[in-house]
Structure formats: structure tokens, C-alpha cells
Amino acid sequence: GDSVTQMEGPVTLSEEAFLTINCTYTATGYPSLFWYVQYPGEGLQLLLKATKADDKGSNKGFEATYRKETTSFHLEKGSVQVSDSAVYFCALMKKGNQFYFGTGTSLTVIP
């Protein structure tokens, strides 16, 4: 069945470090791919998305490219800030079908 596998955390980085959170997926057809972010005590917020192969989603300095050949959608940011500390969820969705979420990766950025 369809699924998402995320890099396990927790991840701890110093401010201004480079961030990569790996995400790979298994799905038939052509899913849309998403990254959501969850700050402590809050709901999930859409961070970025890509709807077809080779699309790049970007927002707030975060980027992810939909790679069909490697079935991946890795999240990257060139220089993290303390305010980026949160849990990040990778997800996939196919039209007419439900969302599948990864288990989440906790990121802590220290000054």
C-alpha cells in the first residue's frame, strides 16, 4: 500500500547549520507530496508541496524537490534558525484518496 518513510529523529543542529530531513515514499500512480510543520502545542501547518515529478516546493527558506526516480521528497534549508524548532511531517496524497503521513522528525535548533 501507499506509505511514507521519514528519517528518524530527533535532529539537533546549531543555528545557521544546513538541514536535510529525508523522506521517501511508496505509491502507485502520481501522488502529490507535502511537508507539514507542527510547532509545540499546535496543529499542523502546510509548509510546502509539489504535485508532479521534478516540481520544487519552497517556503520560508525550505525547499523540497519531487524526485520520481528515487521516490523521494527530502526537505532542505540552508541556514536554520531557533524558530525552526518543530516536528516536520512528510505526507503524500493521491487525488480521490487519503493522506498518508510519516511519523515525523523532531528538529531542535540551538543558539
Next chain:
Amino acid sequence: NAGVMQNPRHLVRRRGQEARLRCSPMKGHSHVYWYRQLPEEGLKFMVYLQKENIIDESGMPKERFSAEFPKEGPSILRIQQVVRGDSAAYFCASSPEGWETQYFGPGTRLLVL
């Protein structure tokens, strides 16, 4: 435009009681989804509803759990005779069309004593 609203934000129940969780979707959204997040886990889909219809309830336990989205008012997730294993965060999301990008509420954190 107000986002997805959920209440209560925190709910404490004793074993055997009923829990009612409410969700008001974003304005203009007629599709509502409920998810459960257990500690240290990702979100698991429970049920998808449109006004007065359950579209997909494949993720919802067959017993004790029910959901509705009436013509007027919020969507309700109801858990009867709660057990400790029901303790979790329950998130509601909405979208303008079915299975499109979903927008999440802040969640209801249920604690069963």
C-alpha cells in the same frame, strides 16, 4: 478568514465516559477530515466527511467511535466509553474540495484517566 477551529483544546475524561470533539472548518470548506496522533507517532487518518455524509471511515475503529457533519454546525467526533488507549491528540482538517490540500486545526488533546 479564520482557520480551522477545534474545541475544546484539552479534554479530560474518566474511563467509561463519553468524549465529544468539535471542529468548525475554514469558511468555504465543506470537506472535513479527522486524524488521531498517538504520542511519538504520526497522524493516522480516521474519517472523511462532507455535509451530512460520511465519505470514508476506513480509519475509524468500528466500535465506540462515530463522526458526523450536520447541515448546520460543526463536525463532531464522538468517542463512547473511553479507555486509556484513546488518550491522544485529535486533529481536524478541512479542504474546499475532496482530498485536496488540507488545513489543520490546533487539535484536541484528550486525556483519559
